[in-house]
Amino acid sequence: MTHPNDRHAGDREFATKLIHFGSEIDEATGASSVPIYQASTFHHFDLEQPPKHDYSRSGNPTREALESYIALLEGGTRGFAFSSGMSAISTAFLLLSAGDHVIVTEDVYGGTYRLLTTVLNRLAIESTFVDMTDFEQVVAARRPNTKAIFMETPSNPTLKITDIKRIADWAREQALLTMLDNTFMTPYHQRPIELGGRPGAA
Numbered sequence: 001m002t003h004p005n006d007r008h009a010g011d012r013e014f015a016t017k018l019i020h021f022g023s024e025i026d027e028a029t030g031a032s033s034v035p036i037y038q039a040s041t042f043h044h045f046d047l048e049q050p051p052k053h054d055y056s057r058s059g060n061p062t063r064e065a066l067e068s069y070i071a072l073l074e075g076g077t078r079g080f081a082f083s084s085g086m087s088a089i090s091t092a093f094l095l096l097s098a099g100d101h102v103i104v105t106e107d108v109y110g111g112t113y114r115l116l117t118t119v120l121n122r123l124a125i126e127s128t129f130v131d132m133t134d135f136e137q138v139v140a141a142r143r144p145n146t147k148a149i150f151m152e153t154p155s156n157p158t159l160k161i162t163d164i165k166r167i168a169d170w171a172r173e174q175a176l177l178t179m180l181d182n183t184f185m186t187p188y189h190q191r192p193i194e195l196g197g198r199p200g201a202a
């Protein structure tokens with residue numbers, strides 16, 4: 001998480017973080033809120049020394065500010081912004097490989113369900129849907145090839161609440177990746193990274 005203008009941003013109260021995230025002053029112009037950089041490409045002034053940003057898909061100052069801000073609010077180390085929830089979820093699942101298995105909240109959002117059951121299944125990524133509020137079901141779903149656990153809590157549509165800490169602690173013991181869709185709550189009321197037992201970790 002980069003806060004070149006303010007190293008103490010992470011120590012502040014949540015309400016203050018919402019207003020001041022530490023990098024809101026634009027270094028190039030002094031603008032007191034982050035300008036919207038619309039350029040797709042950035043000039044190379046020196047062939048030997050590439051600029052920090054060269055192409056907006058790989059990095060853009062406006063998006064970088066958003067990503068740093070979200071990481072600060074979530075208590076994480078890095079943020080990655082996507083143009084939709086499903087693009088973020090699809091990308092997260094690309095951490096898996098053919099032959100891997102994932103344990104998923106049973107009443108997960110329809111788009112996530114369809115991604116798993118009509119696309120990722122064709123790529124030999126298997127999923128088991130369980131009532132994530134029942135810890136025994138989660139444990140029973142574990143297979144030798146289980147690689148990750150995907151929680152959605154509160155779930156959409158039935159708003160079931162998963163005990164994030166219990167599941168995340170177990171997942172870590174089992175060396176599984178933990179993924180969590182926090183659509184409804186925001187990091188004000190629900191703090192998945194800290195509940196995952198690794199404050200300050202991604």
Ligand SMILES: Cc1ncc(COP(=O)(O)O)c(C=O)c1O
Binds near residue numbers: 084109
């Ligand atoms: C829990 C949950 N996850 C993911 C999504 C997908 O988000 P998007 O429509 O931005 O792709 C939604 C959309 O309602 C959702 O409710």
